[in-house]
Amino acid sequence: MRSSVVVVAIGQLLLISPTAAAQKDSVSPAREGTPARVWILPVGIAASAALDPEMREWALRTHTRSLDRFAKSVNPFGTARRLVPAMALTYVTALLTGRESLANGTLNTAAAYIVSDLVESALKPVIGRERPHVEGNSHRFQPFTASGDWHSLPSAHVAHITSIAQAISMQTQSAPITALCSGLVALVAWDRVYEDQHWTSDVTATIALSSVVSGATVRWLESHWSRSHDAEQSAR
Template sequence: MAAVSGTDRAITEFIASRPPSRVDTSLRRLTRTADHSVLWFAIGGVLAVRRGAGRHAAMRGVASIALTSMTANAILKPLLPRRRPAAAELPAYRTVADPPSSSSFPSGHAASAAAFATAVVMEHRRVAPVIVPLAALVGWTRVHVGVHWTSDVLAGAALGTVVAQLTRRWWPVRPSDEARARPLDTVPVLPQGEGLVIVANPFSGPPDQDVSKEVAERLPAAHHLVVGDGRDVMDMLEEAIVERGQWVRAVGVAGGDGTVGTAAAVADRHGLPLVVVPGGTLNHFARDVGVYDTQEAVDATQAGEAVAVDLALVEAHPGRLDDPEDFSVTRTRFFLNTASIGSYPELVQLREEWQPRYGKWPAFAAALVTVLQRSEKISVKIDDRWRKVWFLFVGNGPYHPRGAVPAWRPTLDSGLLDVRYLRADVRFSRLRVVIALILGALGHSRVYHQREVSRLDVELYEPSMLATDGEVVEEAGRYTFRVAERPIPVYRRDEVRWTGRDRPFQA
């Protein structure tokens, strides 16, 4: 400690010996803007204006500041008190008015700066050349104006960096913007949309968003359909394909996940590739595929590039267990993202409603606790064994992260289903879930179960509602989930080639 104190004092004395300059004024102003993390909140607000990496970075940054500030101010400062540099150590033109009087160790400003910078760069690396030097400069200002020793700043920076990295435990970082999928070179080129039947659903997204006009302008040679009141998407596409005959070389859709799923079922039935234009509110499937706007979809059709994407399906057998004859009627529904039984759709809805305000992990935790309070247990038979569960989740492909809310898929053609459920037949199951969430250990809890299968048969003691891709679509007493025999080609530019399993598309 003597060596550290000696180094701290030597650095402070060196700063005191420097002649006055304009830098002194600039550094005093900068350190003041970082008071109460105002500087970082302002930058986070700018980053959060647009959806995507910037907004994710802002939310993680603010969450990291909150955790770091609590650790530094509520735990470490009272536990490890240290005197700040004496006012006489530096000339008056270099110090700030009303310096803080709390413990000098660790530097809260440096901790918050490092936490925010680390968290932001984890989500949005492009801003690193600006954010990282700015955070380092804020840390240095605390030594320059004489309110911290150098070791205080270094310890604070280390604390903030560690806390930001620890957020991965509850809120994993998505490694790439799009999921991996096997490229296909067998899809046709569609110059200006020639050979494409595409349907746009203006009711899918926000009221002020209608991509149908943009799609018509970018793909003038395509056959365009627009959903109207009372018009069924599947019927519209089927009629157009029959009418156009051999001219049709691909099916397209501009809308949300529900509309995309319907179009995908039609494309699969006719052995045609699919063009996806994001036109919904959240566009989970389009984001996983890697199509973020109309132009990206247009570019892929002009290049004739696509990837293989699994199409999952669920067979609903209406009826009750005490009346087996009711299982004779089977209805098949396709889904691209997820299917669920029980209260999971409500959980997702609440999480997405609260996420912009609280961040992803806090919103998920709050939504899960809320849903567990409201929901009722359902009796399901899985693997010939009856269980009581709070809800059952089935993903079209393995989702990440494990042991938390399913957020993204690393691959699109795994041929597997991601099955998760929370058991309700374990003592204090709700309390166990809450504790596991706080510790970031839900995946190790007895209440939580997850596995990956190619097929899942589920029976229910009483018929229960089924939701696919966020929409309640069915009520039945037995369900069979599986992956379709062949993947569906979805147009996407081949920016990153990845060799997956050998399962070619056959038209």
């Protein structure tokens, strides 16, 4: 039973995460955006919501010292104090080494991170979902509250790593890098459930939300830079 639950949960994470499939074949306009794809996100989130109590019970039962240490090592991958300096260092290094494309890509990634963080921060108090460790009831909500105990959805950790992973995957179009990014997202999502800070549906919904926000931000910026470049070329 335990293994089947884990497989389903991981499947849901990968199913609704665009970072799991950054490289796609081109499709005709008639096929793009089919009704089947429209249903992927709500169905995936609904399925993970149905697993909330069972996944929490499984996570609590599987606590060990080794997993506790592993969770602590995974946790920083979703925190600003690690991710922001990493992006800043990457940008400075790109400038010093003359790698303009990497510098621009890092700026796009940072922008996607900021927008996703703003959206996540705004939604937390509005939704007001109770964290699992408080009462263990996934159906308790108290909208428009400042209490951290009611800020379970969205997950800040998952939003942070997902926004960066999505931006990197979109810009690199590399299968190995996409796989690595998806793995990091899945690990941080697992950590938040394991540490009893979020429900499974919290992390899956956050992956979906941040992927969309991050992707939209990167696409807008790339379009903006492209128009600016074309305007400069025309002015010469």
